Amino acid sequence: xxxxxxxxxxxxxxxxxxxxxxxxxxxxxxxxxxxxxxxxxxxxxxxxxxxxxxxxxxxxxxxxxxxxxxxxxxxxxxxxxxxxxxxxxxxxxxxxxxxxxxxxxxxxxxxxxxxxxxxxxxxxxxxxxxxxxxxxxxxxxxxxxxxxxxxxxxxxxxxxxxxxxxxxxxxxxxxxxxxxxxxxxxxxxxxxxxxxxxxxxxxxxxxxxxxxxxxxxxxxxxxxxxxxxxxxxxxxxxxxxxxxxxxxxxxxxxxxxxxxxxxxxxxxxxxxxxxxxxxxxxxxxxxxxxxxxxxxxxxxxxxxxxxxxxxxxxxxxxxxxxxxxxxxxxxxxxxxxxxxxxxxxxxxxxxxxxxxxxxxxxxxxxxxxxxxxx
Amino acid sequence: xxxxxxxxxxxxxxxxxxxxxxxxxxxxxxxxxxxxxxxxxxxxxxxxxxxxxxxxxxxxxxxxxxxxxxxxxxxxxxxxxxxxxxxxxxxxxxxxxxxxxxxxxxxxxxxxxxxxxxxxxxxxxxxxxxxxxxxxxxxxxxxxxxxxxxxxxxxxxxxxxxxxxxxxxxxxxxxxxxxxxxxxxxxxxxxxxxxxxxxxxxxxxxxxxxxxxxxxxxxxxxxxxxxxxxxxxxxxxxxxxxxxxxxxxxxxxxxxxxxxxxxxxxxxxxxxxxxxxxxxxxxxxxxxxxxxxxxxxxxxxxxxxxxxxxxxxxxxxxxxxxxxxxxxxxxxxxxxxxxxxxxxxxxxxxxxxxxxxxxxxxxxxxxxxxxxxx
Numbered sequence: 001x002x003x004x005x006x007x008x009x010x011x012x013x014x015x016x017x018x019x020x021x022x023x024x025x026x027x028x029x030x031x032x033x034x035x036x037x038x039x040x041x042x043x044x045x046x047x048x049x050x051x052x053x054x055x056x057x058x059x060x061x062x063x064x065x066x067x068x069x070x071x072x073x074x075x076x077x078x079x080x081x082x083x084x085x086x087x088x089x090x091x092x093x094x095x096x097x098x099x100x101x102x103x104x105x106x107x108x109x110x111x112x113x114x115x116x117x118x119x120x121x122x123x124x125x126x127x128x129x130x131x132x133x134x135x136x137x138x139x140x141x142x143x144x145x146x147x148x149x150x151x152x153x154x155x156x157x158x159x160x161x162x163x164x165x166x167x168x169x170x171x172x173x174x175x176x177x178x179x180x181x182x183x184x185x186x187x188x189x190x191x192x193x194x195x196x197x198x199x200x201x202x203x204x205x206x207x208x209x210x211x212x213x214x215x216x217x218x219x220x221x222x223x224x225x226x227x228x229x230x231x232x233x234x235x236x237x238x239x240x241x242x243x244x245x246x247x248x249x250x251x252x253x254x255x256x257x258x259x260x261x262x263x264x265x266x267x268x269x270x271x272x273x274x275x276x277x278x279x280x281x282x283x284x285x286x287x288x289x290x291x292x293x294x295x296x297x298x299x300x301x302x303x304x305x306x307x308x309x310x311x312x313x314x315x316x317x318x319x320x321x322x323x324x325x326x327x328x329x330x331x332x333x334x335x336x337x338x339x340x341x342x343x344x345x346x347x348x349x350x351x352x353x354x355x356x357x358x359x360x361x362x363x364x365x366x367x368x369x370x371x372x373x374x
Numbered sequence: 375x376x377x378x379x380x381x382x383x384x385x386x387x388x389x390x391x392x393x394x395x396x397x398x399x400x401x402x403x404x405x406x407x408x409x410x411x412x413x414x415x416x417x418x419x420x421x422x423x424x425x426x427x428x429x430x431x432x433x434x435x436x437x438x439x440x441x442x443x444x445x446x447x448x449x450x451x452x453x454x455x456x457x458x459x460x461x462x463x464x465x466x467x468x469x470x471x472x473x474x475x476x477x478x479x480x481x482x483x484x485x486x487x488x489x490x491x492x493x494x495x496x497x498x499x500x501x502x503x504x505x506x507x508x509x510x511x512x513x514x515x516x517x518x519x520x521x522x523x524x525x526x527x528x529x530x531x532x533x534x535x536x537x538x539x540x541x542x543x544x545x546x547x548x549x550x551x552x553x554x555x556x557x558x559x560x561x562x563x564x565x566x567x568x569x570x571x572x573x574x575x576x577x578x579x580x581x582x583x584x585x586x587x588x589x590x591x592x593x594x595x596x597x598x599x600x601x602x603x604x605x606x607x608x609x610x611x612x613x614x615x616x617x618x619x620x621x622x623x624x625x626x627x628x629x630x631x632x633x634x635x636x637x638x639x640x641x642x643x644x645x646x647x648x649x650x651x652x653x654x655x656x657x658x659x660x661x662x663x664x665x666x667x668x669x670x671x672x673x674x675x676x677x678x679x680x681x682x683x684x685x686x687x688x689x690x691x692x693x694x695x696x697x698x699x700x701x702x703x704x705x706x707x708x709x710x711x712x713x714x715x716x717x718x719x720x721x722x723x724x725x726x727x728x729x730x731x732x733x734x735x736x737x738x739x740x741x742x743x744x745x746x747x748x
Contacts, residue, residue, distance in 0.1 A: 189716050193567035193659035195609055195648065209607075214591060217584070233583075233653050234698040235569055237710055237726060242689040246670065246712025246724075255715060270716035272659040272724055274569065276650050279607050285567035285646040287661075296620065315616040324608040336611055338620025341629060342563050342644035350620075350646055352611060 037063030038156045038374065041100045041124070043092055043115065044107030045069040046078065048203040049129055052363035053104050054082050062367060063374070070096050071107070097122040101156045102370050105129060106362065120161035125154060125373055127164050127366045131249075134165040134257060141165045141260050143172055144368040145308045146179045150261075156373045164369055167261060168253040169361030170194050170273065174284050175261060176332040176360065177353045180306040182262065185294035185347065189268040192254055195276045195283035196238060197323060199357045201226060206279055213277070231277055238273035248273060281323035282361060283354045287340060290347040299349055300337050308360065313337050321354035329356055330364055411437030412530045412748065415474045415498070417466055417489065418481030419443040420452065422577040423503055426737035427478050428456050436741060437748070444470050445481070471496040475530045476744050479503060480736065494535035499528060499747055501538050501740045505623075508539040508631060515539045515634050517546055518742040519682045520553045524635075530747045538743055541635060542627040543735030544568050544647065548658050549635060550706040550734065551727045554680040556636065559668035559721065563642040566628055569650045569657035570612060571697060573731045575600060580653055587651070605651055612647035622647060655697035656735060657728045661714060664721040673723055674711050682734065687711050695728035703730055704738055 040057075044050040050071070057064070069080055069087045076091035090096065092111070097103060097119040105112050106129035113132045120126060133139040140150035142164055154162045167175075174192055181187065198209040205226045212222035212232035222230045227239060240249040247255070251271040258269050276283075304311045312321045313335040321333035332355035340348030355361055414431075418424040424445070431438070443454055443461045450465035464470065466485070471477060471493040479486050480503035487506045494500055507513040514524035516538055528536045541549075548566055555561065572583040579600045586596035586606035596604045601613060614623040621629070625645040632643050650657075678685045686695045687709040695707035706729035714722030729735055 191565045191661045191716065193646075195569065195650065210591070213587060217588060217591075228692075229696065230698055233651065234696055235650060235652060235657060236696045237692065237694040239692060242692055245715065246689065246710070247715065248692075268716035268718070270661060270714045270722075270724055272567075272661075272710060272726060274657070274659065274726075276569065276609060277607065278609060278651070283609060283648070285648065285659075287565045287644060287646075315620060318602075318611065318613060318616055318622075320611040322603065322608055322610045324604055336620070336646060340644045341619065341621065342565065342642035344642070348644075350644055352646060352648075 036065035038101030039066040039099055040064045041068040041070055041096060041103040043070045043103055043105040043111065045080070045089060046071045046075040047106060048199055048206070048358055049106035049362045052358045053106065053367065054080075056359065056363045056367045058083055060367060060371070062371065068096065068100065094118050097124045100124045102127065102373060104366050104370065106366075116163055120163055123159055123161045125156060125162045125164065127166060127369045129166045129362050129366055131168065131253065133163050134167065134253070135260065136163075136165070139163045139165050141167055141257060142369050143167060143175055143261060143365060144372055145306070146175055147261050147263070148372060151369070151372060154373065166362065166366045166369065167257045168250070169200055169357045170196065170250065170271075170282060170284065171254050171257040171261070172361050172365050173282050173332055173353055173355035173357075174254065174286060175258060176306075176308055176355065177303065177334045177351060178286060178288065179262070180302045180309065181288065181290070181294060181299055181349070184298070184302055185290035185292040187267055187288055188291050189289040190258070190270075191287040192269065192271040193285045194238075194271065194273045195278065195285075195323070196273060197276070197278040197280050197282055197357050198231070199280035200282070201239065201275075209277055209279065231275070233277060235274055235276045238275055240273070247271070278323045279327070280356060280358055281327045281354055282357045283321070283323055283352065286351050286353060288349045288351065289343060290349070293347045294349065296337050296339050296349060303334050303337070308332060309334055311335065311337070320352060323354050326354045326356050328359065330360060332360055410439035412475035413440040413473055414438045415442040415444055415470060415477040417444045417477055417479040417485065419454070419463060420445045420449040421480060422573055422580070422732055423480035423736045426732045427480065427741065428454075430733065430737045430741045432457055434741060434745070436745065442470065442474065468492050471498045474498045476501065476747060478740050478744065480740075490537055494537055497533055497535045499530060499536045499538065501540060501743045503540045503736050503740055505542065505627065507537050508541065508627070509634065510537075510539070513537045513539050515541055515631060516743050517541060517549055517635060517739060518746055519680070520549055521635050521637070522746060525743070525746060528747060540736065540740045540743065541631045542624070543574055543656060543731045544570065544624065544645075544658065545628050545631040545635070546735050546739050547656050547706055547727055547729035547731075548628065548660060549632060550680075550682055550729065551677065551708045551725060552660060552662065553636070554676045554683065555662065555664070555668060555673055555723070558672070558676055559664035559666040561641055561662055562665050563663040564632070564644075565661040566643065566645040567659045568612075568645065568647045569652065569659075569697070570647060571650070571652040571654050571656055571731050572605070573654040574649075574656070575613065583651055583653065605649070607651060609648055609650045612649055614647070621645070652697045653701070654732055655701045655728055655730045657695070657697055657726065660725050660727060662723045662725065663717060664723070667721050668723065670711050670713050670723060677708050677711070682706060683708055685709065685711070694726060697728050700728045700730050702733065704734060706734055
């Protein structure tokens with residue numbers, strides 16, 4: 001994939017090369033946890049989210065005494081430079097988790113289902129970015145700014161393994177904005193329409209979007225390997241399987257994960273999830289109905305003070321959140337905050353939210369969860 | 375603008391060159407209306423919609439005895455080939471409408487405001503694609519499949535001029551799908567999120583999207599002339615001015631035009647309008663609340679039988695409407711038809727709609743109105 005210099009969609013390499021070398025001992029040297037932090041493993045390290053795990057760990061100076069780079073057999077043996085040190089990608093096996101305190105998983109649901117419980121059996125705390133365990137009643141589903149209490153009692157150093165699930169990207173980005181408002185006025189119903197980036201389908205999908213765009217501009221037929229139709233200059237209903245109720249799995253994640261994260265089985269959510277030709281940040285149009293009155297100025301103030309949220313809501317100059325603006329950024333951006341003119345007798349707001357799918361939508365949220373384990 | 379051979383976003387030239395020559399007399403020869411149809415004028419003929427007027431007139435074998443190609447002074451003198459005949463673009467003046475039966479306007483609101491009444495004064499029936507007269511109580515706002523009765527009594531040949539307004543593209547595309555359902559179960563509330571193409575901002579915006587995309591792929595900073603920010607691989611809140619209630623004008627068109635077209639001042643509508651990097655067809659995610667029960671199978675059947683609507687709703691193969699598929703097509707495509715899981719006690723459906731913005735969203739609808747005048 002050619003490098004898009006002015007618009008580095010894939011940030012990982014950039015971050016990795018610019019990251020300052022830090023004085024970490026070799027992985028074989030194990031010092032005490034208090035001195036140098038936990039031992040880490042990154043599962044699926046060669047993928048888009050895996051690479052972003054490293055980027056976020058470096059950016060946040062996450063303390064660790066060792067880190068294992070794990071991937072499929074196909075990728076094993078590849079070399080990675082991280083914080084000035086060379087690492088060899090190792091094949092993920094049942095033995096990989098020996099002595100690992102925290103493992104960040106992003107290698108797909110089937111890998112999580114197979115190796116997550118093995119890791120937990122070795123005493124590892126697994127932060128899993130797949131959907132494998134999200135709806136498991138015994139597994140906390142956590143956005144640190146929203147429901148940190150869900151992982152109470154899970155800590156590195158108490159010698160017990162555990163699974164913690166990272167919510168789906170669309171859910172995280174939506175709830176980062178909706179939760180502060182929910183706390184004030186209680187959300188009764190949300191109608192969400194998404195504008196989802198290529199990155200949600202992995203690095204190969206981002207490459208396909210770029211390749212297709214070049215092909216279409218050259219008058220060639222677009223190469224369709226990841227998706228079964230043209231993506232360049234087009235959009236389509238999210239590629240997740242469609243269920244018997246007509247919703248696709250991506251949409252039902254928003255419906256079900258919201259209920260679990262808010263611990264509110266009565267909140268009503270509907271979603272329409274659409275893939276748009278944008279590289280790595282999702283946007284969401286969110287219509288909210290509240291139990292209590294909440295005017296738009298109060299909502300804006302609440303959001304301005306919400307952790308991990310930035311308000312971009314300049315009506316005079318028509319400046320609102322865009323995917324490009326939040327790409328490679330930690331904060332979720334919210335704008336278009338306005339009273340819903342279609343609600344009378346109920347209390348409603350419309351908002352528009354953008355967040356980096358790879359970062360807060362995946363890797364950052366997982367690393368924040370890991371930080372809470374320390 | 376380079377030609378995108380495999381994906382001719384701008385269809386006009388294609389249509390014009392492939393259109394079969396028809397035996398029409400020179401514009402100076404005026405025969406009886408009954409024999410050869412009305413005399414036409416196209417105002418703004420060099421724009422994206424103006425070009426599409428010609429394309430649609432040719433495709434539909436619209437009868438006429440003469441046609442005037444009108445544009446600004448800047449474009450006058452240019453030559454056009456239409457149905458095998460050469461035409462010279464004439465400068466729009468107050469005298470342009472002498473003897474013209476029907477004028478199709480798409481040259482912006484200020485041109486319509488200035489020249490629309492002049493044309494009407496000459497006995498011309500003006501079909502206006504701008505927003506200038508849409509909310510004027512005396513002017514019918516018409517989608518032929520939806521509210522043909524609004525233009526009862528307006529006919530070519532009765533010697534009187536009149537204004538008829540073409541609704542905004544987003545409204546037309548939304549109501550083509552929503553109206554058949556509204557007739558059955560009465561829509562109480564609609565929540566609309568749009569995915570709007572470059573074409574809505576004109577041919578120059580389409581060229582800018584293409585240029586920017588090339589630039590970004592080459593690592594160059596994108597040229598921003600039409601929009602004040604990067605459009606390639608990005609999306610942003612619609613560029614229409616934002617009003618004091620926080621909605622932009624594009625959104626309020628959906629709110630107000632729906633009420634007028636349905637002649638229902640109580641229907642509740644909210645909209646969030648977003649510009650996506652797609653060339654010429656809009657998509658809309660529409661959440662509907664009905665007064666009466668309407669199950670998804672009945673809704674699908676109703677839509678299958680609705681004129682100007684095609685249902686693409688294949689859950690098993692995840693095939694639903696896309697902007698690319700409806701580009702250069704007349705029909706509005708509807709899919710993702712499903713019962714809204716967030717509505718209990720009310721009757722709700724979610725649908726996803728795509729329609730060609732230049733064609734049914736503008737030129738085709740106007741030509742259909744003109745057909746009803748004959």
